[in-house]
Amino acid sequence: MRQIPGVTGAGMESSAALPVPVAHAGPLQSLANYTHMLYAQGRYDEVLDCAERHEWIAQTLGDRDTARVILQTRMYVLTELARYTEAETMGRELIRRAVSRTARAKASADLSDVLVRMGRLEEGLHLIAWAMATLESCPRDWRYFSAMSSVAEPARWAELYELAEQASVADRRLLDTDRNRRIILDTQRAESLLEWGLRLEHVGRFEEAGVRYRDVIALTRPWQHPEDDSELLDQAMVHALLACALTKTGEFAEAETLAVGAIRFLHATGRRFEARLAHLAYGLALRNAGDFAGAARELTAAEQLCALAGAPRHRLIFQLELGLIAAEARPSAAARHLTSALRAHAEQLWRLRLDRVAMLRQARRRVQLEAEHASADAAAQTDPLTGLANRRGFDRRMAVLDGDGAPAELCLLVVDVDNFKHINDNFSHAVGDDVLREIGHILRTECRASDLPARFGGDEFGVFLATDLTTATRIAARMRTSIRDHDWHKTALGLRVTVSMGLASLLPGMTGEQLFATADEHLYTAKRAGRDRLAA
Numbered sequence: 001m002r003q004i005p006g007v008t009g010a011g012m013e014s015s016a017a018l019p020v021p022v023a024h025a026g027p028l029q030s031l032a033n034y035t036h037m038l039y040a041q042g043r044y045d046e047v048l049d050c051a052e053r054h055e056w057i058a059q060t061l062g063d064r065d066t067a068r069v070i071l072q073t074r075m076y077v078l079t080e081l082a083r084y085t086e087a088e089t090m091g092r093e094l095i096r097r098a099v100s101r102t103a104r105a106k107a108s109a110d111l112s113d114v115l116v117r118m119g120r121l122e123e124g125l126h127l128i129a130w131a132m133a134t135l136e137s138c139p140r141d142w143r144y145f146s147a148m149s150s151v152a153e154p155a156r157w158a159e160l161y162e163l164a165e166q167a168s169v170a171d172r173r174l175l176d177t178d179r180n181r182r183i184i185l186d187t188q189r190a191e192s193l194l195e196w197g198l199r200l201e202h203v204g205r206f207e208e209a210g211v212r213y214r215d216v217i218a219l220t221r222p223w224q225h226p227e228d229d230s231e232l233l234d235q236a237m238v239h240a241l242l243a244c245a246l247t248k249t250g251e252f253a254e255a256e257t258l259a260v261g262a263i264r265f266l267h268a269t270g271r272r273f274e275a276r277l278a279h280l281a282y283g284l285a286l287r288n289a290g291d292f293a294g295a296a297r298e299l300t301a302a303e304q305l306c307a308l309a310g311a312p313r314h315r316l317i318f319q320l321e322l323g324l325i326a327a328e329a330r331p332s333a334a335a336r337h338l339t340s341a342l343r344a345h346a347e348q349l350w351r352l353r354l355d356r357v358a359m360l361r362q363a364r365r366r367v368q369l370e371a372e373h374a375s376a377d378a379a380a381q382t383d384p385l386t387g388l389a390n391r392r393g394f395d396r397r398m399a400v401l402d403g404d405g406a407p408a409e410l411c412l413l414v415v416d417v418d419n420f421k422h423i424n425d426n427f428s429h430a431v432g433d434d435v436l437r438e439i440g441h442i443l444r445t446e447c448r449a450s451d452l453p454a455r456f457g458g459d460e461f462g463v464f465l466a467t468d469l470t471t472a473t474r475i476a477a478r479m480r481t482s483i484r485d486h487d488w489h490k491t492a493l494g495l496r497v498t499v500s501m502g503l504a505s506l507l508p509g510m511t512g513e514q515l516f517a518t519a520d521e522h523l524y525t526a527k528r529a530g531r532d533r534l535a536a
Contacts, residue, residue, distance in 0.1 A: 028058045032069040044077045051077075068097050072110070079114055087114045102138045105131040106147035113154040121356065122363075124154055128163070129363035133371065149185070152192065159353045160360060161196035168192060183223050183234045190219040190241045194277070197248065198317050199353075202346040209248070216245035236265040237274050243281035247288070256285040276302040280318065283325075292329035296322060320346055385433060386440025389454035394462055397452055401512035410506040411472035413463040414519040415443070415479075418498045418531040420459035427492045434491050439483055439499070446479045462519075469505040473536050476503050480534055498532035 031054040038047045051074045058067035071090055078087040091111030098104035109131040115124035131151055138144050152167035168189040197212030220242040226235045239262040246255035262278035283298030303318040323342045327335035381393035389397070400406060417423075417439065424432040436459065443453040443463060450466040463479075465472040480501055488495040502523030506515050526535040 028061065028063045028066040031058055032066045032073070035070050035073045039073050039077055044081060047073060047077045064097070065099075068094065071097075072107075075110065075114075079117070082117075084114050084118045088118075100143075101134050102143045102147050105134040105138065106143075106150045108134075109147060109150035109154065113150070113157065116154040116157045121158065121359065125158070125356070125360050125363040126366065128154055129360060129367045132163075132364065133367045149188070152188070156192050156195070158356050158360075159199070160356060161192060161199075162357070163360065164192045165189070165196075179227070183238075186219045186223065187234060187237055187241065190216045190238075190245075191277075193219070194241055194244055195314075195317065197245075198321075199346075199350065201248070202317070202320055202343070203350045204343065204347075213245040213248040216241055217249070220245070236262045236269075236271070237277075240266070240274060240278035240281065244277050244284075247281050247284040252285045252288045255281050259285065273305055276305040276314065276318070279305070280321070283321075287325055287328070292325055295325050296329070299325065316349065383440075383455045386437055386455050388440045388444060388461070389452055391454075391456045393452075394454040394456040397454070397464055398512035398516065401506065401510075401515060406506065407466055409466060409468050410515075411465045411467065411469055412504055412506070412515050412519045413465060413472065413476050413479075414502045414516070414523045415439075415461040415463065415499050416501075416523055416527070417459040418500055418527075423495070423497070427495060431492045431495065435488075435495075435497055438486065438491065439497070442482050442486065443479060446475060446482060462516075469503070469536065472503060472505070473534070476501055476534050476536070480532070484532060500526040500531045501534040502526055503534060503536035 035047055035051045035054055038044075038050070051070050055067045055070040055074070058064070058070060072094055075087050075090040075094065078084075078090065088111065091107065091114055094107040095104060095111065098107050108127045112124040112127035112131065115121075115127065128151060131147065135144060135147055135151075138147070148167040152164045155161075155164035155167060168185065193212045194216050197209040197216070200206075200209035200212065220238045223234065223238045224242065239258040243255040243258040243262065246252070246258070259278045259281035263275050263282060266272060266275035266278060279298045279302035283295040283302070286292075286298060287295035299318050299322045303315055303322065306314040306318060320342050323338060327339045327342075381389055381396065383390040401410070417435065420432065420435075423435055436455070439461065440453070440455060443461060447453050447463065448466075452464040454462045454464075456462050463476075465475060467475070480499055484498050486497065488497050500523055502519045502521065502525065504515055504518035504522060510518075522535040526533045529535070
């Protein structure tokens with residue numbers, strides 16, 4: 001779960017909401033927890049000082065999960081510091097390290113956040129669309145909702161409030177046991193809804209804005225009173241959000257009390273960026289009381305805090321509110337023209353927002369088409385009988401060996417079923433098909449994720465083993481033994497199946513054709529030696 005965007009560094013402060021841990025760390029989790037704690041407290045310089053060292057320790061000791069969590073925290077810090085180029089590099093590394101579809105979707109959404117902030121909208125929206133499409137097939141556990149919260153962050157920055165709202169709604173059953181997570185999720189969702197409501201109000205859609213303000217009140221009321229001191233920071237942010245929504249629904253007295261208290265607490269604890277919302281609420285309450293000078297002072301403070309944080313979309317909201325206050329303070333024909341100009345500007349910005357909504361729809365369609373193409377391509381490279389790669393898939397992998405993408409270690413195992421014609425003639429072609437299916441299953445079972453088994457001929461198989469010759473020999477021997485010792489009597493009474501194998505290692509300068517020729521030569525060596533054996 002990303003924390004609410006904040007600011008830090010010289011004269012800058014971080015956000016009020018503490019981020020929920022975003023991934024499961026490993027045995028060295030305390031290193032990730034410490035880095036995460038510094039991030040939560042806005043101590044960004046300290047995060048950068050220790051995170052790289054902690055990540056190296058975890059990586060060196062083989063705890064890749066913890067190393068990945070620490071790298072993720074470093075990326076978040078660099079994003080908040082607007083060091084986007086470095087954050088982008090780390091985001092792409094996190095995608096490379098992702099160990100599941102859910103983790104890859106979350107890393108893609110986090111990278112999208114960086115790209116959107118950099119103004120690279122098309123790239124960012126494509127990543128959001130890909131993450132959303134991927135998450136549709138992922139289990140609805142906490143990892144899923146953590147990934148969805150990462151989708152919500154770039155959606156808010158792109159003003160795609162509909163998507164941000166969709167991504168922010170988590171399964172309450174997963175949250176009931178964790179009050180801290182519920183507060184953070186409800187607070188972040190409330191902030192997005194408040195911003196959405198303000199934008200709707202500025203373009204004259206007051207009824208829709210009112211719905212959003214009432215939703216903010218419903219989300220923040222339950223957290224108005226903390227259970228203990230650990231929730232005081234969350235409570236201040238809750239009060240700021242609640243005060244804003246109350247001013248917009250006419251509850252000015254309560255709003256003013258909450259806003260003043262939140263301003264004092266947030267400034268005292270160095271959380272001034274969050275104080276912008278309390279300044280807004282207080283300013284609106286003062287405007288209602290006729291104190292236009294005080295209202296302008298409060299909204300100016302809020303606008304300056306946004307400028308300090310590098311949050312342009314927030315600044316525009318407060319600048320428009322300032323203009324409306326100025327026009328109301330000195331009503332005249334010029335003030336009416338100013339108000340009209342401000343409304344027209346807001347409407348133009350809203351139309352640009354709708355263009356981004358259309359861009360996202362197009363991005364999602366492109367992702368869908370890419371997935372359909374990939375599925376069709378995969379089907380075209382799959383043998384329907386065994387489910388292994390077919391001759392086309394085999395040839396495509398062979399072609400890679402002649403290019404720059406050839407792996408450092410690779411062996412090719414060629415497998416031929418002994419006396420397969422005898423099996424077809426004596427037991428039927430249906431039994432022969434069952435034999436090929438079962439051999440395909442055994443080869444696939446014995447392979448690792450990095451290997452590729454294929455059926456490239458009638459009873460001929462090939463297996464690309466991404467390892468050295470010694471390990472490949474051991475794997476091949478296990479495959480041969482598993483095929484020979486399989487209970488073939490279940491397939492057909494009296495049936496016995498063995499295979500001959502030839503194994504070759506890819507040497508420097510060797511082409512794919514030369515590798516295949518060497519493995520094939522070893523295969524015939526095995527056959528001439530009596531079959532049911534491996535030659536390497």
